[in-house]
Amino acid sequence: MLLTSSPHLTRRLFFAASRHLSPCLSPLAATRSAPFLTVPRTLRVRSIATPAEATAGFDEMAAGTQRKFFLLGGKGGVGKTSCAASLAVKFANNGHPTLIVSTDPAHSLSDSFAQDLSGGTLVPVDGLDSPLFALEINPEKTREEFRSASQSSGGSGVKDFMDSMGLGMLAERLGELKLGELLDAPPPGLDEAIAISKVMQFVEAQEYNMFSRIVFDTAPTGHTLRLLSLPDFLDASIGKIMKLRQKLASATSALKSVFGQEGPRQDASDKLEQLRKRMIKVRELFRDTQSTEFIIVTIPTVMAISESSRLCTSLRKEHVPVKRLIVNQILPPPASDCKFCAMKRKDQMHALEMIQNDPELKGLKQIQAPLVDVEIRGVPALRFMGEMIWK
Numbered sequence: 001m002l003l004t005s006s007p008h009l010t011r012r013l014f015f016a017a018s019r020h021l022s023p024c025l026s027p028l029a030a031t032r033s034a035p036f037l038t039v040p041r042t043l044r045v046r047s048i049a050t051p052a053e054a055t056a057g058f059d060e061m062a063a064g065t066q067r068k069f070f071l072l073g074g075k076g077g078v079g080k081t082s083c084a085a086s087l088a089v090k091f092a093n094n095g096h097p098t099l100i101v102s103t104d105p106a107h108s109l110s111d112s113f114a115q116d117l118s119g120g121t122l123v124p125v126d127g128l129d130s131p132l133f134a135l136e137i138n139p140e141k142t143r144e145e146f147r148s149a150s151q152s153s154g155g156s157g158v159k160d161f162m163d164s165m166g167l168g169m170l171a172e173r174l175g176e177l178k179l180g181e182l183l184d185a186p187p188p189g190l191d192e193a194i195a196i197s198k199v200m201q202f203v204e205a206q207e208y209n210m211f212s213r214i215v216f217d218t219a220p221t222g223h224t225l226r227l228l229s230l231p232d233f234l235d236a237s238i239g240k241i242m243k244l245r246q247k248l249a250s251a252t253s254a255l256k257s258v259f260g261q262e263g264p265r266q267d268a269s270d271k272l273e274q275l276r277k278r279m280i281k282v283r284e285l286f287r288d289t290q291s292t293e294f295i296i297v298t299i300p301t302v303m304a305i306s307e308s309s310r311l312c313t314s315l316r317k318e319h320v321p322v323k324r325l326i327v328n329q330i331l332p333p334p335a336s337d338c339k340f341c342a343m344k345r346k347d348q349m350h351a352l353e354m355i356q357n358d359p360e361l362k363g364l365k366q367i368q369a370p371l372v373d374v375e376i377r378g379v380p381a382l383r384f385m386g387e388m389i390w391k
C-alpha cells in the first residue's frame with residue numbers, strides 16, 4: 001500500500017508507481033538517465049519560470065487553531081481539485097483536523113483521492129495518520145429540500161390555492177414579486193448557494209466543531225462567481241417571502257380555519273428564516289479576512305490568465321479576500337532539443353509575463369507549480385504535490 005508519512009519515502013513510492021510520458025514531453029526527461037528513484041525531485045522541479053514568491057507562506061496558513069476557510073477556484077481543468085486536495089492533505093499532516101468540501105456539481109474529489117467519497121455526507125479519507133474528511137455536496141438533494149420548504153410557504157402552489165379562494169389581489173402581488181419564477185425555476189447557481197448553506201449547517205453543529213481547516217474545491221469560475229453573489233440575492237428574496245408571509249398571515253386571519261395549516265406553515269417559515277440567516281452567515285464568511293481566503297488557481301496560458309484576472313476583479317468587487325495565485329503546470333526549461341517543448345515553454349513564459357503586468361494579479365503572492373509527468377491521484381501523490389506547492 002502506498003501509505004507513508006515520510007516525504008522522502010513518499011516521493012520514492014510515488015515515482016515507483018509513476019507512469020511515464022514521452023521523454024520529449026517529460027519535464028524530468030533530462031534527469032532520467034540516472035536511476036529516477038534516487039534523483040531528488042525537488043531539485044529538478046525548482047528551476048522554473050519568472051519571478052515568483054519563494055514560498056506559498058504555508059506556515060502562515062497553518063498558524064493558529066481557530067477555524068479557517070480556504071476556497072480554491074479558477075478556470076475548468078487548471079488543477080483546482082488537485083491543489084485543494086493537496087492543501088487539505090498538508091493541513092491534516094500538520095495536525096489540523098481538516099474537511100475538504102466540493103461545491104462543484106461535477107465532483108472530482110473521489111477521483112483525486114482515488115477513493116469513494118460520494119454520498120453527500122462526511123466521509124473519512126483513508127491513508128492519513130490525522131483526520132481528514134471529505135464532503136461532496138449533493139445539489140439535487142439540497143435543491144429539493146429548499147423547493148419543498150419554499151413551495152409550502154408561498155410559492156406557486158399557494159398562489160393557485162389563493163386564486164381559488166378568491167384572494168386574487170394577493171395572488172397578483174405574489175406575481176409581482178416573481179416568487180413563482182424564483183421557486184419553480186431557481187436561477188443558475190442557486191444549487192451551490194443552497195449547498196454552501198448546507199455546509200454552514202454542518203459546520204454549525206457541535207460534532208463538526210473539530211475541524212480547524214475547511215478547504216473548498218469550487219466549481220469553474222462562472223458558477224463560483226454566482227455562488228459568491230447569490231447570498232445577497234437570496235437574502236433579499238427570502239426577506240421578501242418572509243414579509244409577504246407576514247402580510248398574508250394578517251390578511252387571512254379571518255380564514256384561518258379554512259387554511260387550517262398553522263403548524264406546517266410555521267415550520268416552513270422557520271426553515272426559510274434559518275436559510276436566510278445562513279445566507280447572511282455565508283456572505284459574512286466569504287468577506288472575513290481573518291478566517292477566509294480565496295486562492296486563484298491558473299495555468300500559464302493567455303486565456304487562463306485573462307480569466308483569472310477577471311475572477312480577481314469580481315472577487316475584490318465582492319470583498320472576498322484574495323492573496324495567493326497558483327500558476328500550475330509550468331514546464332521546466334527543455335533539456336533536449338525538443339522544439340515543441342521549447343515553443344510551449346516560450347508561450348508559457350509570455351503568459352507569465354502577463355501576470356507581472358496585470359493590475360489585478362501582479363500584487364498577489366504567486367506560487368508556481370510544475371507540470372509533472374504523472375497524474376496526481378491518491379494520497380501519496382497529493383502529499384507529494386502538497387510538498388511542492390505549499391511551502
Ligand SMILES: Nc1ncnc2c1ncn2[C@@H]1O[C@H](COP(=O)(O)OP(=O)(O)OP(=O)(O)O)[C@@H](O)[C@H]1O
Pocket residue numbers: 075076077078079080081082083104108219220328329330369370371372373374375376377
Ligand atoms: N501540476 C500538475 N502536473 C500534472 N498533472 C496535473 C497537475 N495539476 C493537475 N494535473 C492533472 O490535471 C487534471 C485536471 O486536474 P484537476 O481535476 O485538479 O483540475 P480542476 O481544475 O479541478 O478540473 P475541473 O474544472 O474539471 O474540476 C487531472 O488529471 C490532474 O491529475
